Every structure is written in C-alpha cells, then in structure tokens.
Amino acid sequence: MWKYYSFIFSLIVLLGCINTANNILQIHITNSNPQKVYLYQTASFENDPILIDSISNNSLDTKIKFKIPPADQKIYQLIVSPYLPSIYFVNDTSQIEIDVDLNDFVNYKIKSGVINKDFIKLNKQIFPKLNQLSNSKITDLDSKNILSEIDSLYLDLAKNTNFPEVALFAASNLNFDGDVEKMKPLIQSFKSRFASDKALKRYIYQSEKFIDTKTKEFNLGDSLPNLKFRDIITGQNISTFTKNKNIIIYDFFSVLQRNDTELTDLREVIRKYGQDNVKIYSFPVDPDSVLIQQYIKNSKVDWPHFSDYQGWQGEIIPKYYIDSVPYLFVTDNNGLVIHKNITIKRLFEKVKK
Numbered sequence: 001m002w003k004y005y006s007f008i009f010s011l012i013v014l015l016g017c018i019n020t021a022n023n024i025l026q027i028h029i030t031n032s033n034p035q036k037v038y039l040y041q042t043a044s045f046e047n048d049p050i051l052i053d054s055i056s057n058n059s060l061d062t063k064i065k066f067k068i069p070p071a072d073q074k075i076y077q078l079i080v081s082p083y084l085p086s087i088y089f090v091n092d093t094s095q096i097e098i099d100v101d102l103n104d105f106v107n108y109k110i111k112s113g114v115i116n117k118d119f120i121k122l123n124k125q126i127f128p129k130l131n132q133l134s135n136s137k138i139t140d141l142d143s144k145n146i147l148s149e150i151d152s153l154y155l156d157l158a159k160n161t162n163f164p165e166v167a168l169f170a171a172s173n174l175n176f177d178g179d180v181e182k183m184k185p186l187i188q189s190f191k192s193r194f195a196s197d198k199a200l201k202r203y204i205y206q207s208e209k210f211i212d213t214k215t216k217e218f219n220l221g222d223s224l225p226n227l228k229f230r231d232i233i234t235g236q237n238i239s240t241f242t243k244n245k246n247i248i249i250y251d252f253f254s255v256l257q258r259n260d261t262e263l264t265d266l267r268e269v270i271r272k273y274g275q276d277n278v279k280i281y282s283f284p285v286d287p288d289s290v291l292i293q294q295y296i297k298n299s300k301v302d303w304p305h306f307s308d309y310q311g312w313q314g315e316i317i318p319k320y321y322i323d324s325v326p327y328l329f330v331t332d333n334n335g336l337v338i339h340k341n342i343t344i345k346r347l348f349e350k351v352k353k
Contacts, residue, residue, distance in 0.1 A: 022067040025096050029062040029080060032102035038079040039066045042088065042169065049077065070094060073115070075169050087123055090115040090165060118161045122170075125153050151175055158186060164197035171203060180211045187211070210323055217321040222337050224250065224329060225319055227281075229306040233296060238304050240281060241335070247273070249347070250329035251282040252322055255295035262326075263299055265348035270303070279303070285325055287311035 027037065037057060041050040053066050068076070068091055078087040078098065087098065092113035099109040106127050110116045129146050132138065138146075151174060158170035167190065176182050187207050194200045218224060226241040240248065251266070270278055280303040284292050289309045296305060308314040320329070328347060330339035339347065 023070045023091070023094050023096070025066040025068050025076075025091075025098070027062075027064045027066070027078065027098045027100070029064070029100045029102065031060065032062070032080065032100075033057075033060050036081045037062070037064055038077075038081065039068075040077040040079070042075045042077045052076070068096075073165055075165060088119050088169070090119060090163075092116065115163050115166060118157060118163065118166050122153060122157050126150055147175075155186070159189060164194040164200050167194060168197075168199055168203055180214045183207060183211060213321045213323045218329070218337055218340065220337050220340065223335050224331060224337065227306075227316070227319065229304075231304040232292070232307065233302070233305055236304075238281070238306075246277060246279045247333065248329075248331045248335075249278065249280045250320070250331075251280055251344075252317075252320070252325050252327040253282065253284060254325050255284050255286050255292055257326065258295070258299075262344040263301065265344050266303075268348060275303075281306070283307065283316050285311055285317060287313075 025039070029037070035056070036054055038054045039052040041052055052068065055064050055066075057064070071091060071094055073090060073092050075088060075090055078089070080087075080100065080102070087100070087108060089096065089098065089110055089112065092115040095111070097109075097111040099111075101107065106124050108120075108123075110120060129150050132146055133143060154170045154173045158167050158174065161167050161170065171186065171190070174186075187204055190200055190204055224240070226239060228237065228239045230236070231238055240250075249266075249269070253262075266280060270280065282301070282303065282305045284295070284305065284307050286292055286307070287309055289307075292305075292307055292309070306316070308316065311317075326343065328339065328342050328344065329337055330342065330347065332338045
C-alpha cells in the first residue's frame with residue numbers, strides 16, 4: 001500500500017514539473033548575419049508587448065533557442081534585427097521550430113500545431129507589402145493604399161480564423177479610423193463565433209462601448225447638455241448653461257498628458273477675449289484625486305475644474321460621449337457646438353487669426 005501511495009506521489013510531482021517547465025523554441029536562421037534576435041509576446045488591444053528575451057549573434061548560419069511557457073497559446077513576435085519583417089506565431093504545442101532563410105523570407109517554415117497555419121498565410125501575404133513600404137521612394141498615396149491592403153488582410157483573418165487568440169490579434173491590428181459601420185459586422189461575427197472566450201468578450205464590450213459613443217456623439221450645431229458641478233478650486237457651484245451667452249470651451253484632458261504649452265495657449269485665449277466673453281471649464285478624467293489636486297496647485301490654473309474622481313466610469317464622460325482625451329468642445333453665444341475634437345494648439349491658431 002505504501003508503494004502505491006509513493007508511486008502516486010511521485011507521479012504528481014513529475015506532472016507538476018512537466019506543467020511548470022519551459023518549452024524550447026528553436027530558431028534556425030540562414031543566409032544572414034543578424035545583430036540581434038528578439039522575442040516578444042505581442043501586444044493585444046489592452047496590453048503592451050512584452051520582451052521575452054534577446055540574443056546577440058554574429059554568424060551567417062544561426063541556431064538559437066528561447067525558453068517560452070509551455071503551450072500557452074499566446075502570440076509571439078520574432079524580430080531578426082536589422083532585417084524585416086517580423087514573424088508572428090502561436091505557442092500552441094510543446095515543440096516549436098522555425099526555419100528562416102533571409103534570402104527567401106516569405107518561404108519560412110514553422111513546425112508546430114494547426115493554429116500557426118493561419119499565421120503562416122498572413123505573414124506570407126504581408127511580407128511583400130511591408131517590403132514595399134520600406135522603399136524610400138514610395139509615394140504617400142502608394143503607402144496609404146498598401147496600408148489599406150494590409151488592413152484588409154487582418155480583417156480577412158479576423159473573419160475567417162477558427163481560433164479566438166488569432167481573431168483577437170487580427171482585430172487589435174485593424175485600423176477602422178472611427179468608422180463604426182466597418183466595425184459592426186466583425187463584432188457581430190465575434191459574438192456568434194467566440195461567445196465563451198474571455199479576452200474577446202472584453203474586446204467586444206470595449207468595441208460596443210466605442211460604437212455607442214460614436215453613434216451618439218455631438219456634432220456641429222448641436223446643443224450640449226447642461227452640467228452643474230462644484231468647482232474644485234473655489235468650491236463654487238457652477239452651471240455650464242449661462243444667461244450671459246458666453247463662448248464656452250469644454251476642456252477634457254488627463255493631467256498626465258497636459259503640458260505647459262497647452263496651458264499657455266488657454267490662458268492666451270482668456271487674455272485675448274476676457275473672462276466676460278469666454279469661459280473655460282476643464283474636466284480631468286484621471287481617477288486619482290491627489291494627482292489632480294497636485295496638478296491644480298502646481299499649474300496655478302484659475303478657471304473652473306471638475307472631477308468626480310471616477311475617471312471614465314464617472315458621470316461626465318458618458319454624458320458627452322467622449323472616447324479619448326484630449327478633447328475640446330467649443331460652443332457659441334447660442335450654446336451650439338462650433339468646434340469639436342479640436343486641439344488646444346489648433347484652437348489657439350484660430351484665435352490668433
């Protein structure tokens with residue numbers, strides 16, 4: 001009986017070791033003399049890329065090994081510096097081997113699981129286009145067209161892959177330029193195909209929130225909702241609706257991004273037109289009350305500021321349908337929007353004219 005339990009215990013320990021051990025990614029690079037080879041875990045829609053490791057090299061025939069987590073199905077990016085482009089792959093099996101011939105980059109090989117077939121197809125389609133973009137003589141129009149073609153490849157991959165991690169990667173690389181009509185079919189497709197995937201659920205939620213904001217956003221000629229708040233600086237109760245018919249600047253920003261030039265330009269607008277004619281209401285979106293108070297103290301701003309210290313989840317941002325900062329609304333004497341999503345620099349240029 002003791003031998004039986006001893007055997008079970010040993011088996012559990014062995015399995016534990018297998019589950020926690022790293023896999024070995026083997027890379028064979030020929031016909032090149034790479035200065036350095038980098039391995040990243042790629043960025044997603046909500047995370048920055050993570051450098052796993054980098055290895056220096058000075059051989060024309062290079063064999064490299066990286067340690068990576070065991071079959072975590074995360075997406076990785078292999079960069080052979082100074083050569084382009086990068087190779088993307090999924091860590092989908094316990095054994096991954098990549099053979100790269102830089103004289104024939106398009107025909108690289110990945111010995112791995114089925115998921116990487118999607119990436120091999122994508123990479124081979126994108127490689128020639130990236131090489132075209134690296135041409136110093138390329139025109140702006142050609143560059144724009146090539147980027148549009150690359151975007152179409154990512155969209156095609158997102159629509160047709162059977163693997164949620166690949167779909168999320170492709171969607172994260174898409175550039176919709178705020179066109180919600182392009183986004184809607186893809187989001188509906190994700191909801192029907194990958195309803196149980198947690199990462200894609202987050203992407204769908206964020207995308208639908210963005211679509212809702214873009215659909216309802218205020219346009220030129222619209223009236224903005226009245227807002228009553230207590231000024232952080234003076235404690236005075238303020239209403240954004242005034243009988244004096246002032247021009248009002250609604251300034252949505254993050255204190256982490258605000259710079260001295262923007263503050264100088266806002267002060268110049270007030271100086272030029274006077275506080276009786278122009279009102280500025282600033283709304284920091286940061287959730288940190290200490291950070292905001294410190295900013296107000298250091299910057300010595302003297303116009304009204306308001307924050308409920310709830311960031312993007314507070315009452316202000318949803319009321320004005322804003323999806324990014326900095327963001328300015330400017331309303332005229334009748335309370336109608338005459339400028340939206342304009343930078344402080346651009347606003348100041350208009351004031352100078």
